[in-house]
Amino acid sequence: MNELIAAGVVSFPNIDPVIFSLGPIAIRWYSMAYIGGIMFAWWYIRRETEKPGAPLSATHIDDFITWGMLAIIVGGRLGYVLFYNFQAYLHHPGRIIRVWDGGMSFHGGLIGVVIALAIYVHRHKLDLFKVGDIVAVVSPIGLLAGRLANFINGELWGRPTDVSWAMIFPTDRLQLPRHPSQLYEALGEGLILFIILHLLYHKTRLAKQAPGVIAGLFFVGYGITRFLVEFVREPDSHLGLMEIGLSRGQLLTFPMFIFAGWLIYRGLQTKRANA
Structure with a gap:
């Protein structure tokens, strides 16, 4: 431990997780993310709905945003x-609703949004893949905000390291110098992935000719980033690593890769059929 600390660390910006409070009500960076x-x-x-050929209308996104928010939380x-x-929750099921105690899964939120979106577009006869x-395209911004909030909260930090940018959370x-793995994820699955998908959506014809491919690339981009960062992210203390040396987060990326492969294959088949 002393050797790691001697290697030098970057000071952790001790930002108060609470932005401001009014009596018992506290506004936190995490909820604002x-x-x-x-x-x-x-x-x-909504800005995209103003363009010709938009896959949905402004009314649709105004209506769906509430359902999407509930899908993410639930x-x-x-x-x-x-x-x-x-x-733990099997023995104490009443704690499931105690969201304020912490405990949210990206993969669960993603499944919730996919289900809500599929139901919504079916009811309104929209093209699910478009x-x-x-x-x-917009999902990485939510991931970027969420990972920055994790960083501010000083949670989900990385494994001990002697890199020059290590931090003590x-x-x-x-009190060991650790990888700021939240920032790695914010950059990879957040900012970089958003830029890539934004450019593909607006600078190529993938969205029009091969619907579903960009969605598939989101799953690929997130899955690769998460899988790699998990090697330097501290595994959950009550879970640790699996017998094969992978974390629970890494195992959950494999179904994402399979789903991504199907989306990309289907999109490319659509492009060939319309060529």
Whole structure:
């Protein structure tokens, strides 16, 4: 431990997780990250509805945004319960609704949004794959905001390291220099992935000729980033690593790759059929 600390660390910017409070009501960066990501998605997609050939109307996105928000919260919570701490909640099911205690899963939230989106577009007779593409483009911004909020909260930090940019997080009882893995994810699955998908959507004809491919590339981009970052991210203390040396988060990326492969294959088949 002393050798790691001697290697030098970058000071952790000790930002208060609470932006401000009014009596018992506290406004936190974490909740604002969710709200900010959802509002950006609404603004971005609504702007796209003004263009010819848009896959949905302004009324559609205004209507769906509430359902999408509920899908993220409910799916994220149930995903955490099922994927990360099922036994604990099985013995104390009343704690499932205690969202304020923490515990959200990206994979669960993603499943929730996919289900809500599929139901919504079916009811309104929209093209699921075209709508899915534009939703995929904006999703990384929500991930970017969420990972930055994780960083501010001093949670989900990385494994001990001697890299020059290591940080000691105040919530770490061992007080070891660690990878700021939240920032790695914010950059990879957030900013970089958004730029790539944004350019593909607007600078290529993939969205029109091969609907579903951009959504598939979102799953690929997120899955690769998550899988790689998990090698330097501290695994959940109550789970640790699986027998094969992978974390629970890494195992959950494999179904994403399979789903991504199907989306991309289907999109390319559509392009060939219309050629």
